[in-house]
Amino acid sequence: MAEDSRPPGSQAVVRALRVLHCFRDHGPELGATDLGRLLDLRTSTAHRLARTLVAEGFLEQDGATSRYRLGAAVAELGQALYRHRGLYRVEPLMESLAEATGTSPGLAIRSGERAVVVAGEAVDPEAGIGVYIPLHASAMGKVLMAWDPGFDTSGLGELAALTENTITDPARLAEVLVRVRADGYATNDREITPYKRTVAVPLVDELGQVRMALALRADAGSLPPERFAELAEVAKEFAPAFQRLLLRPSV
Incomplete structure (x- = not known):
């Protein structure tokens, strides 16, 4: 042993x-x-x-x-995360992005085999508490996997089927991540819930490492797949502003 x-x-x-x-x-x-x-x-x-x-x-x-x-200590740590990461600074940007696209923007970071949404409609700013979403079924998760050079889809274990559209084959997921890197964005086409679609792009720090994912989420009826590329371009236009506020060290 x-x-x-x-x-x-x-x-x-x-x-x-x-x-x-x-x-x-x-x-x-x-x-x-x-x-x-x-x-x-x-x-x-x-x-x-x-x-x-x-x-x-x-x-x-x-x-x-x-x-x-x-208990309360968990909420206190959530508040500390919200403050220390400077997430409060991007609230005006999130509002502008929502108005420009008619979607609900969100930000996520990696936490093991999940992505945790740290800003957006799924987060309670008062408590600093967000929600966890599976990497394999979410646009933000696919972004965080695709640009992780050491990531191996086989390490995810069993991929749960959340809807009939969820990718459950690790080999297929690996192919999708190759396409995500080539396109510069990821999508979630009703893979967590049959009623929502999402587009996500990477946020990169000064060392060129993807540290967060920026997503645009909407009802499936108002976000057809034909809009994916268009919304991805808008998110990419906003990405540098998010990166300046969140990922560059203070000087």
């Missing part, structure tokens, strides 16, 4: 973080039994981890049901 190179105590940290991820993926309230089942832990271990997170403000426990939910 290979020697574990992680520092002492890191296993407990990883377990605690996985407890928090359970609330992202499996609902707003979970009991210790639920956490143990989801993480393959003894209920007593899950309870101990949850109680530690309660003590640090990352979880709260309902006194009546003993079930756990996310």
